[in-house]
Amino acid sequence: MGKSFDEDITYLWESFLSGDDNSFSSIYELFIEQLISYGYKLCTDTDIVHDCIQEIFIDLFLKRKKINVNIKNLKAYLFVALRNALIKKIKANKRIKFIDHTDQQFVLNFEIEYSYQDQIIEEEASNELKETLKLAILKIPPKQKEIIYLKFEAEMNYTEISQIMDITVESARKLLYRALLSLRSEIHSNLPAPLFFIFFRKFF
Numbered sequence: 478m479g480k481s482f483d484e485d486i487t488y489l490w491e492s493f494l495s496g497d498d499n500s501f502s503s504i505y506e507l508f509i510e511q512l513i514s515y516g517y518k519l520c521t522d523t524d525i526v527h528d529c530i531q532e533i534f535i536d537l538f539l540k541r542k543k544i545n546v547n548i549k550n551l552k553a554y555l556f557v558a559l560r561n562a563l564i565k566k567i568k569a570n571k572r573i574k575f576i577d578h579t580d581q582q583f584v585l586n587f588e589i590e591y592s593y594q595d596q597i598i599e600e601e602a603s604n605e606l607k608e609t610l611k612l613a614i615l616k617i618p619p620k621q622k623e624i625i626y627l628k629f630e631a632e633m634n635y636t637e638i639s640q641i642m643d644i645t646v647e648s649a650r651k652l653l654y655r656a657l658l659s660l661r662s663e664i665h666s667n668l669p670a671p672l673f674f675i676f677f678r679k680f681f
Contacts, residue, residue: 490551494541505534512559520563529562553637560641613663621656628653
């Protein structure tokens with residue numbers, strides 16, 4: 478009863494590895510909505526997203542005895558698995574628009590409509606300023622959109638983000654910083670500096 482959420486996850490994971498199928502169902506229910514939300518932002522083809530998620534959980538179930546029991550963060554593990562599965566499927570599906578070669582890496586076109594900015598400035602900005610922030614987010618590069626999503630919406634820490642995006646912790650910090658600078662640059666004088674830094678502080 479008094480266990481933290483992380484302790485609950487650890488208990489469910491260990492129970493699953495020990496053969497408890499009910500724990501597997503609980504793990505699925507805990508993470509399915511988050512995985513769908515993340516998947517939809519990485520790929521606009523919802524069928525592919527659902528296929529990948531289904532494959533991840535089937536694979537998890539069938540290979541539980543072979544899985545490294547030292548997985549320390551199940552949420553990050555599932556996000557990484559989904560991201561990799563989507564990359565593999567999208568690469569094989571040439572009808573989907575997905576690639577940005579700016580850094581000579583495969584980059585998913587991260588599509589998102591953020592809801593959190595309304596929460597951040599709901600009492601501190603007009604509807605016009607909220608719209609300005611939304612439009613600014615749409616203009617920044619996909620990887621910057623993704624790290625903002627992972628940091629705030631998915632509430633990932635830098636270690637988890639580094640695992641998911643396959644970058645170092647320091648690179649994750651720098652990428653988020655660049656993302657926030659990009660937003661500030663896009664917003665220009667439309668959003669007062671004090672208000673922007675209210676937004677900025679929410680990430681740290």
